[in-house]
Amino acid sequence: MNSIGRVTQLKADFFNRDPRRVARELLGKLLIRKTSRGVLAGRLVETEAYLGQGDDAAHSAAGKTARNAVLFGPPGYAYVYFIYGNHYCLNVSCLPEGVAGGVLFRALEPVAGIDQMAAARGLDFANESDVDTQKISFLKKIASGPGRLCEALNVTRERVNGKSFMSPRSDLRLVDDGFHVRRISVTPRIGIIKSAGYPLRYFVAGNPFVSGNSRFNNATSPSI
DNA sequence: ATATCGATTATCT
DNA sequence: GATAATCGATATG
Numbered sequence: 001m002n003s004i005g006r007v008t009q010l011k012a013d014f015f016n017r018d019p020r021r022v023a024r025e026l027l028g029k030l031l032i033r034k035t036s037r038g039v040l041a042g043r044l045v046e047t048e049a050y051l052g053q054g055d056d057a058a059h060s061a062a063g064k065t066a067r068n069a070v071l072f073g074p075p076g077y078a079y080v081y082f083i084y085g086n087h088y089c090l091n092v093s094c095l096p097e098g099v100a101g102g103v104l105f106r107a108l109e110p111v112a113g114i115d116q117m118a119a120a121r122g123l124d125f126a127n128e129s130d131v132d133t134q135k136i137s138f139l140k141k142i143a144s145g146p147g148r149l150c151e152a153l154n155v156t157r158e159r160v161n162g163k164s165f166m167s168p169r170s171d172l173r174l175v176d177d178g179f180h181v182r183r184i185s186v187t188p189r190i191g192i193i194k195s196a197g198y199p200l201r202y203f204v205a206g207n208p209f210v211s212g213n214s215r216f217n218n219a220t221s222p223s224i
Numbered sequence: 225a226t227a228t229c230g231a232t233t234a235t236c237t
Numbered sequence: 238g239a240t241a242a243t244c245g246a247t248a249t250g
Contacts, residue, residue, distance in 0.1 A: 048242070057242065067235065085232025087243050104242055147243045191242055
């Protein structure tokens with residue numbers, strides 16, 4: 001029930017496309033991370049697209065810097081940034097070298113290594129309020145939100161920025177296990193001021209591990 | 225269930 | 238010096 005069967009790792013061609021299409025098609029894919037304490041994995045249920053041009057919310061909007069260089073590099077590499085003095089956020093670069101674009105990973109449905117991820121998040125299995133580890137209310141605390149996702153998977157800029165998602169035996173991989181997403185919802189992106197309003201947030205409709213709350217999760221526009 | 229607010233630092237103006 | 242692709246705690250309905 002908890003094992004991952006036959007899988008296909010995503011290749012450069014998958015990422016070498018418009019971030020909106022990549023963001024949409026990443027839903028349902030597995031993000032796999034290896035640590036000294038075992039294999040961690042989750043299914044992507046929420047993403048956001050960040051475009052290179054005309055998207056003032058994107059870190060790449062003002063041009064290439066040391067911080068955002070990965071977004072301008074080849075497709076399929078991890079861009080990790082630190083935000084609000086507290087949190088890391090994980091993205092994958094899209095589009096060919098020289099053209100900026102990326103997808104932010106906002107939420108995972110936990111699949112494997114759940115106890116390790118919970119521990120990395122500081123969640124306590126022995127705590128009375130957390131004692132039912134099968135409950136969605138507990139599992140939702142693991143990786144529902146971009147900062148939580150990074151903490152659960154031991155992702156920091158120092159460890160992960162610039163790393164490929166496409167190497168066969170890497171400790172950071174994106175794979176297709178054949179899971180089919182039924183329906184996708186689209187809303188504006190969360191937590192941004194500039195270029196707000198564009199429908200560039202994608203999530204699996206009805207999935208309980210999507211971040212935010214009802215006020216964010218009413219789908220508006222259809223998109224690509 | 226929803227709203228508000230403080231934490232804390234890399235990056236850019 | 239201001240800002241930020243967030244989170245968790247607290248307060249209130």
